Amino acid sequence: MVPVxxxxxxxxxxxxxxxxxxxxxxxxxxxxxxxxxxxxxxxxLRGPEPKTTTTVVMDFGRITLADQxxxxxxxxxxxxxxxxxxxxxxxxxxxxxxxxxxxxxxAASFDAVAFFEERRLPFVVAVNExxxxxxxxxxxxxxxxQLATDVPVLLCDARHRTSAHQVLLTxxxxxxxxxxxx
Numbered sequence: 001m002v003p004v005x006x007x008x009x010x011x012x013x014x015x016x017x018x019x020x021x022x023x024x025x026x027x028x029x030x031x032x033x034x035x036x037x038x039x040x041x042x043x044x045l046r047g048p049e050p051k052t053t054t055t056v057v058m059d060f061g062r063i064t065l066a067d068q069x070x071x072x073x074x075x076x077x078x079x080x081x082x083x084x085x086x087x088x089x090x091x092x093x094x095x096x097x098x099x100x101x102x103x104x105x106x107a108a109s110f111d112a113v114a115f116f117e118e119r120r121l122p123f124v125v126a127v128n129e130x131x132x133x134x135x136x137x138x139x140x141x142x143x144x145x146q147l148a149t150d151v152p153v154l155l156c157d158a159r160h161r162t163s164a165h166q167v168l169l170t171x172x173x174x175x176x177x178x179x180x181x182x
Contacts, residue, residue: 001064001066001069001070001071002069002070002071003070003071003073004070004071004072004073004095004172005073005075005093005094005095006072006073006074006075006094006095006096006097006098006168006171007075007076007077007087007090007091007094007096007097007098007121008020008059008074008075008076008077008097008098008100009076009077009087009097009098009099009100009112009115009116010077010079010099010100010101010102010109010112011079011101011102011105011108011109011111011112012078012079012080012108013079013102014079014100014101014102014108014128015100015102015128015130015158015159016059016076016077016079016100016158017059017076018158018159019076019098019100019126019128019158019164019167020059020060020061020074020076021059021061022158022159022160022161022163022164023061023063023074023161023164023165023168024061024062024063024074025061025062025063025064026061026062028059028060028061028074028076058075058076058077058078058086058090059074059075059076060073060074060075060076061074061076062074063165063168065169065172068172070172072168072172074168075090075094077090081111087115091115091116091119091121094121095122095172095175096121096122096123096124096171096172096174096175097116097121097122097123097124097171098123098124098125098126098167098168098171099112099113099116099123099124099125099126100126100128100158101125101126101127101128101141101145102127102128102130102133103127103129103130103133103134103135103136103141104130104132104133104134106141106144106145109125109145110145113125113145113147117148122171122174122175122178123151123171124151124152124153124154124167124170124171124174125141125142125145125147125151125152125153125154126153126154126155126156126158126167127141127153127154127155127156128156128157128158129155129156129157138152138153138154138155139153141153150174150177150178151174152170152171152174154166154167154170
């Protein structure tokens with residue numbers, strides 16, 4: 001079995017912790033803290049439910065793909081700009097990344113996409129389809145984010161293991177295809 005580091009990234013409140021929790025084969029390590037008045041005006045609160053906690057370092061989970069001979073080590077990033085320095089450490093040595101996005105605030109996703117493009121780290125975009133979000137096709141998202149032609153865009157529900165698992169399999173396949181092309 002080969003251990004492989006993958007990063008789950010995206011803006012604040014998009015569902016990264018939920019994604020890692022849904023797919024991990026054990027209860028993930030989470031570094032969540034309660035939101036306080038100190039974050040008012042800094043942290044944009046949005047989502048289907050009021051958000052009371054935030055990741056301040058990372059989430060960590062694991063999934064074993066025995067048939068692929070891989071152990072996927074999942075590192076979920078904090079979403080706020082003030083914790084962006086953590087992203088560099090989590091991306092070091094990573095095979096690829098999932099950029100989780102929310103169509104209710106698509107503009108917030110540009111920084112995450114740019115982060116991985118600048119580092120030339122393979123990534124996929126996963127649209128977390130919140131219940132009250134507008135629906136777009138993967139092609140429309142691809143165009144709106146001005147992604148390179150080879151970047152996969154998937155629709156997902158970060159709460160469901162099967163959906164998150166499919167996103168990770170797509171990332172592994174995409175990363176292997178890019179490696180073969182080089």
